[in-house]
Structures are given as structure tokens and as C-alpha cells.
Amino acid sequence: MNAFRIGLLSGLVLATFAASWAQAQQASAPAQQVYVSKPIMVSPVTGDDKKEVVLMSVAIQPSGAVPMHTHPGDCVGAVVEGTVELLVEGQAPRRVAAGEAYNNVRGTVHGFRNVGDTQAKLLNSLVVDKGAPRVQPAAQAAKQ
Incomplete structure (x- = not known):
């Protein structure tokens, strides 16, 4: 049961980190000038x-x-x-x-x-x- 909780918590932390990283990459990408x-x-x-x-x-x-x-x-x-x-x-x-x-x-x-x-x-x-x-x-x- 503890392994399940640790795995679930690790997955949530990883997902949160990945979402934050993706947002930061998108925000720092230069907008294409039309x-x-x-x-x-x-x-x-x-x-x-x-x-x-x-x-x-x-x-x-x-x-x-x-x-x-x-x-x-x-x-x-x-x-x-x-x-x-x-x-x-x-x-x-x-x-x-x-x-x-x-x-x-x-x-x-x-x-x-x-x-x-x-x-x-x-x-x-x-x-x-x-x-x-x-x-x-x-x-x-x-x-x-």
C-alpha cells in the first residue's frame, strides 16, 4: 500500500513538474513576427x-x-x-x-x-x- 501511495505521489509531482516546464518553455519561446x-x-x-x-x-x-x-x-x-x-x-x-x-x-x-x-x-x-x-x-x- 505504501509503494502505491509513493508511486501515486511521485506521478503527481512528475506531472506537475512537466506541466510547469511545458508552460515555461511556451512562455519563453519567441512569438513569430508576422x-x-x-x-x-x-x-x-x-x-x-x-x-x-x-x-x-x-x-x-x-x-x-x-x-x-x-x-x-x-x-x-x-x-x-x-x-x-x-x-x-x-x-x-x-x-x-x-x-x-x-x-x-x-x-x-x-x-x-x-x-x-x-x-x-x-x-x-x-x-x-x-x-x-x-x-x-x-x-x-x-x-x-
Whole structure:
């Protein structure tokens, strides 16, 4: 009977340890980043010291998405590789393939979804208010 209790207790301790270890491993595993957005170049706008031009590269993993957001200025962009859906608040999704372009005016709430099997690459040119956050999540933009 004692051997049974010791075995049962050992099993419970082992199961608890294994569950804790699995949770720790899961918590420490890096989350896969579904998109990366980074500035390539920032330049002043001639004749307007309150504005700047920002050239941004965006890479979106297959099935990944860029959350809905806005910019404090106009955005003109092109898909360099892959195919995405341009999601604009209040409009039907629009497919944009490599070699095609899009435009979002100041304050347009928009996002992107990669609908292809390979990484999508975008190149965006923003003319924005200097010093303002270049990208603002849609939820924050709605509060202003």
C-alpha cells in the first residue's frame, strides 16, 4: 500500500513538474513576427519644415497581416513581391499584386493581409507631419 501511495505521489509531482516546464518553455519561446516595417530613409520636404518624407519597407509573412492603422499624412505604396489585400475601413478588400500601387490619404484607416504563399514585400512613401508618430493604431486614432 505504501509503494502505491509513493508511486501515486511521485506521478503527481512528475506531472506537475512537466506541466510547469511545458508552460515555461511556451512562455519563453519567441512569438513569430508576422510583419516587419522599417524606415529606409527620412528626408525633409523642401519648403516645408513641418513635413518629412519617409520611405518604408514592409515585409508580411504568408497569412500574416498588418493591423488597421493610420498615418499623419499621405501614403503612396507599391507591392514589390507577392500579393496582399488592402483593407480600408468602409470599403471592400482590394487585391494588390507585385507591380501594382495604392494610395491612402491622411487619416485613412487601413491595413494589409498577405493572401499569397510567400512573403509579401511593400514599399511605402509617406509625406507626414514631422515629429508625429508615423503609424498610429486605428484604436488610438479613433480616440482623437
